Amino acid sequence: MTGSNIIKYSLAFLAYLFVQVFILKEVVLFGYSFCLLYVFFLLTLPIEVGTVSLLFLGFGMGMVVDVFYDSLGMNTAATVLLAFIRNPWIKANTPRGGYDEHIPPTLLNMGLGWFVIYALPLITIHHFLFFYVDSLGTDNYFIFVIRALSSILFTFLLGIVVQLLFYNKKRGI
Amino acid sequence: MQRILLFLYGLRALILFILLELIAFWFIFSYNSAQGAVFFNSSNRLAGGLLERKEAVVSYFYLGSVNEALAEKNARLLKRLEDLSPRDDSVTLDIDTLFRHSYEFWSAKVINNSLHLSQNHLTLNKGAEDGIRPGMGVFNEQGVVGRVKGVSRNFSTVISALHTDLLISSKIKSSNVFGSANWDGKNPKSAKLLYVPRHVNVQIGDTIVTSGYNAIFPEGLAVGYVSEVMPGSESAYLDISLELSTDFSKLTYVYLVDNTMKEELDSLQLQLDQRYDGQ
Structure with missing residues (x-):
């Protein structure tokens, strides 16, 4: 990563956190549908970023979100898991001809079909872990599934919109 | 190696x-x-400071409803004052100081709130420096809100009544039957009343208030209204649903209450327990 990239992604890190903590925290559609948009920061980091850096970034991001959500550890656990399986999952989805290591795996670079297969399972795992931990100690399994499914949809759709609005082809953010 | x-x-x-x-x-x-x-958690200095700043911006949007609630509370207090103040044409005697000043009150502003998880918390803009301590009760003019979980110097974190682990000692106002109000994690507008035996006659619309037994809340704060009564599935208790009287989606200003006699009550309880354990 070049210096300008590091500055760019640091700003993106802060922007994602700001939007998540001060705006999206208040937006819960129908009382069930959460938007945990911050996972898209990890999802759209360049492919060359190693798993160790991803883990630290995911841990830090999850902790900050948890502090503001008063859900200590829940976002952290889910995000660390997402950070750990992101790179193996990218590798498993290698298209013919391989990747250009320096481009970020975004919607505009990879196309909708690839991006859905890449992002949707990762978001699903993240959200199911988050809402599962939240539902521990209660017996509301039905509500847990509704919350998880509707939130996956909300997060994913808003993530797509954000990429269409704020991301450039090739250069990422 | x-x-x-x-x-x-x-x-x-x-x-x-x-x-x-x-x-x-x-x-x-x-x-x-x-x-x-x-x-x-959100009561640390950095997060609390940021949240307070955000709240300072957002709070203007609901100043109207806050004013209305305050005016209503004032009107109710004025009426109470009128009832309690001695008339000119009558003589009053102070019988005893037993019940005097056993509760202390603070006010605080909610700067962070959640209501759609299973375990919800609030953050208030007052902390240890203002005299807030863990364990205090939190309520507003509508009813109970929660209990203080932890305090930092300037902020405190409150377990919302919308937290599946929080039990609020309550009673049915008309019949004085005791139970525990507990949120079931489903709807932020409703809760359950646990441990009410089957023989008790509970009517839909009955008011549920705090019992004052666990010494967190004073007696008689509103908790909710009975919305549904069902015979419990297998237990000896009724399955009672409540409509919570507090609107958690619009929390702005809250009051904190501390029972100044709590230590004395607790030590008395402890003495009793030890005595009966000893026999």
Whole structure:
């Protein structure tokens, strides 16, 4: 990563956190549908970023979100898991001809079909872990599934919109 | 030796992953105990400061409803004052000081709130420096709100009544039957009243108030209204649903209450327990 990239992604890190903590925290559609948009920061980091850096970034991001959500550890656990399986999952989805290591795996670079297969399972795992931990100690399994499914949809759709609005082809953010 | 190190280096991502997940789950389980690590929640100085600043901007949007609620509360207090103040044409005697000043009150502003998770918390803009201590009750003019979980210097974190682990000692106002109000994690507008025996006659619309037994809340604060009564599935208790009287989606200003006699009550209870255990 070049210096300008590091500055760019640091700003993106802060922007994602700001939007998540001060705006999206208040937006819960129908009382069930959460938007945990911050996972898209990890999802759209360049492919060359190693798993160790991803883990630290995911841990830090999850902790900050948890502090503001008063859900200590829940976002952290889910995000660390997402950070750990992101790179193996990218590798498993290698298209013919391989990747250009320096481009970020975004919607505009990879196309909708690839991006859905890449992002949707990762978001699903993240959200199911988050809402599962939240539902521990209660017996509301039905509500847990509704919350998880509707939130996956909300997060994913808003993530797509954000990429269409704020991301450039090739250069990422 | 070098080989072992190389091997471990090859597994560094996995090892780091396991370590970070262990930390995260340790946080999850330790936070759910009675006294969580206060630094890592929204009452720490940095997060609290940011939230307060945000609240300062957002609060203008609902000043109208806040004023209305305050005016209503004032009107009710004026009426109480009128009822309690001695008339000119009558003589009053102070019988005893037993019940005098056993509760102290504070006011605070809600700067962070959640209501759609299973375990919801609030953050208030007052902390240890203002005299807030863990365990105090929190309520507003509509009814109970929660209990203080942890305090930092300037902020405090409150377990919302919308928290599946919080039990509020309550009673049915008309019949004085005791039960525990507990949120079932489903709808932020309703809760359950537990441990009411089957023989009790409960009507839909009955008012549920705090019992004053656990010494967190004074007696008689509104909790909710009975919305549904069903015979419990297998237990000896009724399955009662409540409509909560507090609108958690519009919390702005709240009051904190501290029972100044709580220590005395607790020590008395402890003495009794020891005495009966000894026999």
